Amino acid sequence: MAEFERVAVIGAGGFLGTNLARFLASRIRDVRCYGRRRAFPEALHGLGWVTGELADAHLAEAVAGCDIVIHLASTSTPATADRDIVADAEANVMGSLRLMEHCVAGRVGRLVFLSSGGTIYGIPTAIPTPESAPTDPITAYGAAKLAIEKYLEIFHRRHGLDYRILRVANVYGPYQTAEKGQGVVAAFLARALAGRPLKIWGDGHVVRDYVFVSDVIDAIWATLQYEGESRVFNIGGGVGYSLLQVIAAIDALFGRQIERCFLDSRPVDVPTSILDCSLAQSQLAWRSQTSFEDGLAMTLEWMRRQSVGDG
Amino acid sequence: MAEFERVAVIGAGGFLGTNLARFLASRIRDVRCYGRRRAFPEALHGLGWVTGELADAHLAEAVAGCDIVIHLASTSTPATADRDIVADAEANVMGSLRLMEHCVAGRVGRLVFLSSGGTIYGIPTAIPTPESAPTDPITAYGAAKLAIEKYLEIFHRRHGLDYRILRVANVYGPYQTAEKGQGVVAAFLARALAGRPLKIWGDGHVVRDYVFVSDVIDAIWATLQYEGESRVFNIGGGVGYSLLQVIAAIDALFGRQIERCFLDSRPVDVPTSILDCSLAQSQLAWRSQTSFEDGLAMTLEWMRRQSVGDG
Numbered sequence: 001m002a003e004f005e006r007v008a009v010i011g012a013g014g015f016l017g018t019n020l021a022r023f024l025a026s027r028i029r030d031v032r033c034y035g036r037r038r039a040f041p042e043a044l045h046g047l048g049w050v051t052g053e054l055a056d057a058h059l060a061e062a063v064a065g066c067d068i069v070i071h072l073a074s075t076s077t078p079a080t081a082d083r084d085i086v087a088d089a090e091a092n093v094m095g096s097l098r099l100m101e102h103c104v105a106g107r108v109g110r111l112v113f114l115s116s117g118g119t120i121y122g123i124p125t126a127i128p129t130p131e132s133a134p135t136d137p138i139t140a141y142g143a144a145k146l147a148i149e150k151y152l153e154i155f156h157r158r159h160g161l162d163y164r165i166l167r168v169a170n171v172y173g174p175y176q177t178a179e180k181g182q183g184v185v186a187a188f189l190a191r192a193l194a195g196r197p198l199k200i201w202g203d204g205h206v207v208r209d210y211v212f213v214s215d216v217i218d219a220i221w222a223t224l225q226y227e228g229e230s231r232v233f234n235i236g237g238g239v240g241y242s243l244l245q246v247i248a249a250i251d252a253l254f255g256r257q258i259e260r261c262f263l264d265s266r267p268v269d270v271p272t273s274i275l276d277c278s279l280a281q282s283q284l285a286w287r288s289q290t291s292f293e294d295g296l297a298m299t300l301e302w303m304r305r306q307s308v309g310d311g
Numbered sequence: 312m313a314e315f316e317r318v319a320v321i322g323a324g325g326f327l328g329t330n331l332a333r334f335l336a337s338r339i340r341d342v343r344c345y346g347r348r349r350a351f352p353e354a355l356h357g358l359g360w361v362t363g364e365l366a367d368a369h370l371a372e373a374v375a376g377c378d379i380v381i382h383l384a385s386t387s388t389p390a391t392a393d394r395d396i397v398a399d400a401e402a403n404v405m406g407s408l409r410l411m412e413h414c415v416a417g418r419v420g421r422l423v424f425l426s427s428g429g430t431i432y433g434i435p436t437a438i439p440t441p442e443s444a445p446t447d448p449i450t451a452y453g454a455a456k457l458a459i460e461k462y463l464e465i466f467h468r469r470h471g472l473d474y475r476i477l478r479v480a481n482v483y484g485p486y487q488t489a490e491k492g493q494g495v496v497a498a499f500l501a502r503a504l505a506g507r508p509l510k511i512w513g514d515g516h517v518v519r520d521y522v523f524v525s526d527v528i529d530a531i532w533a534t535l536q537y538e539g540e541s542r543v544f545n546i547g548g549g550v551g552y553s554l555l556q557v558i559a560a561i562d563a564l565f566g567r568q569i570e571r572c573f574l575d576s577r578p579v580d581v582p583t584s585i586l587d588c589s590l591a592q593s594q595l596a597w598r599s600q601t602s603f604e605d606g607l608a609m610t611l612e613w614m615r616r617q618s619v620g621d622g
Contacts (some may be wrong), residue, residue: 137466157449
């Protein structure tokens with residue numbers, strides 16, 4: 001039984017947020033959802049919703065008095081943040097700092113921040129990469145996440161704000177859309193379902209750590225209840241898949257070879273990202289449970305239901 | 312002979328800026344000084360001056376077409392930045408990001424950023440501390456410097472902006488005032504000259520790395536001409552002095568024991584900070600030249616001339 005009754009999810013309308021809000025709704029009395037828009041409004045049916053940006057003044061009301069605030073909001077993706085670095089920092093770094101201020105003023109018990117395991121380390125010096133590795137992001141997206149992480153520690157020291165950080169790998173699963181240009185699994189499955197060729201940036205050897213969304217939700221749930229000293233956890237599948245391996249798994253799922261085309265690699269891509277998640281295992285008693293093949297099958301199943309309007 | 316003719320100093324009116332602008336004026340054809348205010352206007356006599364904040368639009372004009380921009384501006388100190396973390400980040404992080412944008416638009420050849428060797432590492436894991444050590448600031452001042460450093464790399468990757476970073480230790484010397492609450496040497500010497508007791512925060516065992524301002528200017532000058540691969544350099548005296556040792560040196564200089572009083576320690580203080588400056592030595596052929604005793608004597612001599620109006 002959790003000892004918290006009031007939780008706010010900031011960025012609740014996105015992929016991870018939609019999954020998280022649905023999960024929490026069955027376990028917590030008061031779940032407050034806040035975000036810019038709901039990608040799947042019907043999936044959040046019956047849950048309180050407030051539309052807003054991080055910059056909006058009424059964010060203060062949304063978090064006031066909450067036992068826990070979970071911060072998933074981002075206006076950008078690794079591929080888009082670099083387009084206007086200053087605007088991205090204003091929206092996401094400054095927005096997150098204002099959220100921290102609201103949490104202090106609203107006497108929030110704990111702020112849980114979803115950071116980015118795939119971008120915060122930059123080009124990893126060790127594979128798999130532990131939390132203690134150097135953090136030298138090569139994208140504005142990663143730099144913003146890192147700045148937010150560092151300022152959480154400052155708010156903790158200065159104002160006593162309790163915080164925990166999950167550096168999440170490449171999440172995939174139901175409620176992910178290909179629209180934001182983030183989420184290669186969603187993009188590939190959507191194109192395969194539509195009978196269109198898969199677009200591969202680079203030669204397909206870029207390796208990522210894929211983690212199924214329900215495993216991430218489990219990690220968040222464990223973090224809400226965690227009372228130990230650790231503050232930063234890698235959350236990933238712990239296994240690397242190249243894009244070509246992802247495609248091979250999709251081919252296997254469809255029982256045929258899906259058409260593909262190769263495009264120039266993007267400068268935002270680090271060659272390999274695999275997270276060392278042993279700290280989460282020892283501290284949170286968490287580990288990824290879902291094999292990539294099973295997660296892929298569940299995601300495809302959800303997509304098929306979506307496409308026949310069975311949401 | 313330097314291959315650059317036009318240099319802008321941002322934050323030129325402060326302690327380090329005043330020293331730097333005076334030094335550059337004798338070596339560079341076009342030195343542009345920009346800052347919020349001049350602490351010693353007469354010391355910058357004959358140098359072009361534009362009054363402005365980092366946020367001001369006319370900063371763009373100040374840096375446009377410069378071969379080199381040297382960024383020393385800060386609205387806060389380690390002791391003050393924590394008072395309003397959001398406002399500090401807005402002024403200093405966002406202000407510096409806008410400066411980077413101006414440098415890109417103005418085709419600046421190189422941006423040199425003066426970072427903080429005393430706060431960027433937080434509580435050091437190794438003494439002396441090399442540039443590769445973990446960076447876990449415990450103050451908003453250090454977090455802002457770190458965020459700026461990380462975003463410099465993003466602007467470099469995204470827009471090709473060349474940059475170098477000097478993580479400077481506790482600088483002291485002429486043109487430092489005790490007004491900003493930064494610079495214990497200036498504060499102690501001013502009080503000793505005024506016949507007032509020295510105020511010691513904590514038990515006096517806090518150890519800092521003191522570096523004389525002309526040595527820092529030499530390091531900046533070497534950095535302007537450096538063509539190697541390294542981007543981040545510690546710049547310090549490489550020797551640790553406790554506050555009690557600083558006071559003993561001042562006692563020796565005055566030839567008598569100066570009165571002192573002990574106050575509660577400040578939470579912004581890390582116990583020990585000493586920088587490993589071997590990278591600057593190998594790459595910039597730079598090392599601190601001035602002993603603490605000599606630097607102290609020169610600073611006192613300057614202060615005495617100031618107090619008799621002989622500026």
